[in-house]
Amino acid sequence: xxxxxDEASWSSYESPAGFFRIRYPPDWSPSRxxxxxNLFPPWGxxxxxxxxxxxxxxxxxxxKDLLLRSFREAQPLSELNTLAVNNWAGWNQExxxxxxxxxxxxxxxxxxxxxxxxxxxxxDLPNSMAEHxxxxxKIIRSLEIRPPS
Numbered sequence: 001x002x003x004x005x006d007e008a009s010w011s012s013y014e015s016p017a018g019f020f021r022i023r024y025p026p027d028w029s030p031s032r033x034x035x036x037x038n039l040f041p042p043w044g045x046x047x048x049x050x051x052x053x054x055x056x057x058x059x060x061x062x063x064k065d066l067l068l069r070s071f072r073e074a075q076p077l078s079e080l081n082t083l084a085v086n087n088w089a090g091w092n093q094e095x096x097x098x099x100x101x102x103x104x105x106x107x108x109x110x111x112x113x114x115x116x117x118x119x120x121x122x123x124d125l126p127n128s129m130a131e132h133x134x135x136x137x138k139i140i141r142s143l144e145i146r147p148p149s
Contacts, residue, residue, distance in 0.1 A: 007138065013037060019052040019116050023142035025135065039139065041132065046124030048139050053117055063117060064091045067110035070119060071095045074106065088113040088145045096126070105129035107136055113145035 010023040013030050015037065022037070024030070029040045039048040064080065067090075074095035083092045090111035097104050102125060109120040120143060122136035123129075129136070 007142075010142075013039075015052055017052070018146050019054075020050065020118060020146060021144045022050060022139065024048070024139050041124075041135075043128065043132070045128045046122065046132070046136075048120070048122045048136060050143070051119045054115055063110045063112050066117075066119065067091050067093065067108055071097075071106070071108055073097070077105065083109060083111070085111075085141050086144050088118075088143065107133075107140065109140055111143065111145060116145050118143070118145060 007023065009026055011026050011028075011030075012021055012023045014021045015035070016032075017035070019035075022039075024039045025041075027042045029042075031038045031040065035052050037050040039050075041047070068080070071093070074097045077094040077096055080091055080093045083090050088111045090109055092107065092109040095106040095108060097106060104123045105126045107122040107129075109118075111118045111120060120140055122140060124132060124136070
């Protein structure tokens, strides 16, 4: 299935609390549950998930550790890397998990700007991730964080 990579035609989503804005291809389906946004591609085997949280200066867990704790049972597929995009900075790493008899390839990003932090994941079956990874990465890199005051 050809992907809609003309980013000028992409849709955008802004969280109700104004924490973040993200863009995605127009044929993807958004679904929101409280502070979690899921974006589902038309081919039906993967998703991008954005979880947004406010953070106080008293939060003791470093952002990198939040990412690694979320995937402590997973097989790393890449090194842990720093990432700076738009107005945010964070960490990213790729992983493989086994979920209900299927392997999944994950791209995981922990990002922060000011008092907002987000966990962004993209997952798909390994062959599908190999095919669609450029689109998953464009969606992740379109993220703009708008920290609360």
